[in-house]
Amino acid sequence: MENITFYNGNEMPIVGLGTFRVENNDECAASVKHAIESGYTHIDTAMIYENEDKVGQGIAEGLASTGLKRSDLFITSKLWLEDYGRQNVANAYETSLNKLGLDYLDLYLMHWPGTDEALMIDTWQGMEDLYKNDKVKNIGVSNFNVEHLEALLAQVSIKPVINQVEFHPYLLQSSLNRYLEVQNIHMESWSPLMNAQILEDETVNEVANEVGKSPAQVIIRWNIEHGVVVIPKSVTPSRIEENIDVFDFALTAEQIEKLDNLNEERRIGPDPAKYSGH
Numbered sequence: 001m002e003n004i005t006f007y008n009g010n011e012m013p014i015v016g017l018g019t020f021r022v023e024n025n026d027e028c029a030a031s032v033k034h035a036i037e038s039g040y041t042h043i044d045t046a047m048i049y050e051n052e053d054k055v056g057q058g059i060a061e062g063l064a065s066t067g068l069k070r071s072d073l074f075i076t077s078k079l080w081l082e083d084y085g086r087q088n089v090a091n092a093y094e095t096s097l098n099k100l101g102l103d104y105l106d107l108y109l110m111h112w113p114g115t116d117e118a119l120m121i122d123t124w125q126g127m128e129d130l131y132k133n134d135k136v137k138n139i140g141v142s143n144f145n146v147e148h149l150e151a152l153l154a155q156v157s158i159k160p161v162i163n164q165v166e167f168h169p170y171l172l173q174s175s176l177n178r179y180l181e182v183q184n185i186h187m188e189s190w191s192p193l194m195n196a197q198i199l200e201d202e203t204v205n206e207v208a209n210e211v212g213k214s215p216a217q218v219i220i221r222w223n224i225e226h227g228v229v230v231i232p233k234s235v236t237p238s239r240i241e242e243n244i245d246v247f248d249f250a251l252t253a254e255q256i257e258k259l260d261n262l263n264e265e266r267r268i269g270p271d272p273a274k275y276s277g278h
């Protein structure tokens, strides 16, 4: 597994397992366990996915069956908008830890910027409190655009290590990506497979034929070639294995460009400038 390195020196595995729309049931625990057994060391969840219990169970079972230690894993969860406000962050964090059965997270993200800038900044200060008190290894944001980041960086003392945003060949996020590079903040992609829609694309399938890999593997590799952390979601054991089997091939500059050229600024998720959680 390849890692990226944050500006604070900490590392994060470049591929992880997504768990959005995975119900809090045995299938959830089984898929997390299967991922750990298949070589994943990085799992992404969120309070709002309402599955932190079963994700936690899967983590515990995966550790038990592989003999890995908690410190071998990288676990992310996210603070939901209803818990925004500096004084609410520590409680929300503890609630997530309790559900997951963990005593720390590797990464805690503000899930969305929201539409109230003062509240966004105040909430980030609560995230900084957690970090300064050594409760969490790293703090970051999700769904922040350049304007949100400019406002944040002008008013706070600790930079986010990463920004988790919608990213796939139909939504290239070039200006955001350039801004993050300059700031030395990493990018992480959510819905990298566009919820499976991008797997039907003709160009993606052409490249897949050229390299002898599946369309999903091509998209995951394309993220890696861009240095973007990628968290494909699957509850299907064979796909969980397929999605991490992406380190024995590379895309050529020409193939990367072909995929980049599919960009049409098309989102499947909400517009971060407008989304307030409803």
Ligand SMILES: NC(=O)c1ccc[n+]([C@@H]2O[C@H](COP(=O)([O-])OP(=O)(O)OC[C@H]3O[C@@H](n4cnc5c(N)ncnc54)[C@H](OP(=O)(O)O)[C@@H]3O)[C@@H](O)[C@H]2O)c1
Residues within 6 Å of the ligand: 017, 018, 019, 020, 021, 044, 045, 111, 142, 143, 164, 165, 189, 190, 191, 192, 193, 194, 195, 196, 199, 214, 216, 217, 231, 232, 233, 234, 235, 236, 239, 240, 242, 243, 269
């Ligand atoms: N920060 C945010 O606001 C935000 C928003 C959305 C998502 N996320 C995170 O990003 C993760 C990934 O995004 P996502 O869950 O929306 O969608 P995704 O990973 O783009 O796509 C998941 C879909 O693709 C299918 N799939 C997975 N691997 C496949 C393969 N190898 N071949 C064919 N189909 C495959 C899955 O089916 P099966 O499961 O049935 O196998 C599922 O239907 C989430 O789970 C979550 O952790 C974050």
